[in-house]
Amino acid sequence: MLKEPDAKRGSLLKAVIGDIHLWIPLVALVVGLILLHGLR
């Protein structure tokens, strides 16, 4: 069983990963990096 601070950190991480607001900017960042790589 996880200690309380670990459990809190775990649930926070889960909330962050499951948040669509994280994935939209991440996808945009990956697109930007691919574009930049292609422009070199």
Add this chain to the structure above:
Amino acid sequence: MTIDTVVPSPIVLTRLRALQALGVLCGFVAGAWLGGAEAPIKLAAANIPPTTVSLVMVVGVFLARWSLPALVRGTSSIRSDVQQAPHLVVWAVLAGAMWAVANTLTVYAIRDVGLSIAFPLWNANSLLGIFWGFTLFKELRQSGWARWLGVLGGAFAMFAGAALLAAASSTQAPAGRAPSGVMAALGAGLLWGTMYIPYRKAYLTGMNPLSFITFFTIGELVTMVALALSYSGVTTLWRDLVQSRPALFWLMLGGLVWVIGDLFQQYATKYVGISRGVPLSNTNQLWGLVWGIVVFGELQGASRHIYALVIGGSLVMALGAMAIAFSSATGEEHVHWQGAAERETRRYGLDPAYVHASMEGKEPGREPMHRTWIDWLFISGTTAIFVVLGMGARLPEMHINLGCAAAVSIVMLALFFACGIALWRTTRFS
């Protein structure tokens, strides 16, 4: 779930109006400083590689972003913000990484298609900001057709004005490599427009803009160093930096001025949302043009057609900005904002009192601001770096009207102090 079930205590209407007016003022001042950031960059040599230009600017941004919060509130307040909403550090770092990539893309875009095409393309980010604001953060809900028309019509008018201004201001645009330049500009617009998701998320939840930008810079600097090293390698990058020595001060000064503009943009985002704050700060192009025409003597001897484009574009852009400024969020729309904030509060287990107070520009229970020796170390260290680089800086041989430069700088400083005082009086920089 209906909105009524998630609505916390309603914000007093007069307070709401004061915050909206403050947000609009911040948006306009952001435009002035973001536009002014182009001036020092213009003084830097044109033959520096794009990634090196971006890296040096980011170093200036990094130094300014650590020392400005230290100067304004002390870094101890950052710790307390992070304790309240630790998850926001992820979004701040992500936003910083996005900014770094977008900024590098703009350097390629200007190189390949010139400012005339590149600037309006990436300034279309405000339209994307409106889209994300509406879909993800419940902005412009129940705001009425007049406000929709004001915001959307204003953003389109600004886009049209930007296109006219850019066409006029870049008669020397380079030719060739058009598809890659257009792609780079669109990519920068996509990244900047989407970067406002982290911005809005942070401020809806209650993080202070001064704290957010501190972590933002870490993502920015790490990304830029990684890009510069992977593209150039250590030896080449070092050689470029040494060769760029006389230009380093101007590039870093550009970063510093940009930070001040961005800080006001962050406050605008916090108090009027991304659908209004982003277009307002896009008035930076007007200020860039003021610097170009009155300080650097651009457009001298230009045809009447070019001047007509400049005057027409400026008027259209100013009208668009005014339309947005007069389309502040209504009480009904603000209830939806609170609904979005309530969603974040539940998802991340935040203290509702902290979130609600922050939306009202207040910070209850916060320890009084104080600066420690670490703060003074940041401030004096940054000042020393700028002084040393400034001593080695050289003005390039180009037309510069120093009197006009001083006059425009004084106007910018007046706006800075007026808005800074308004922020302090209304929110204590919350």
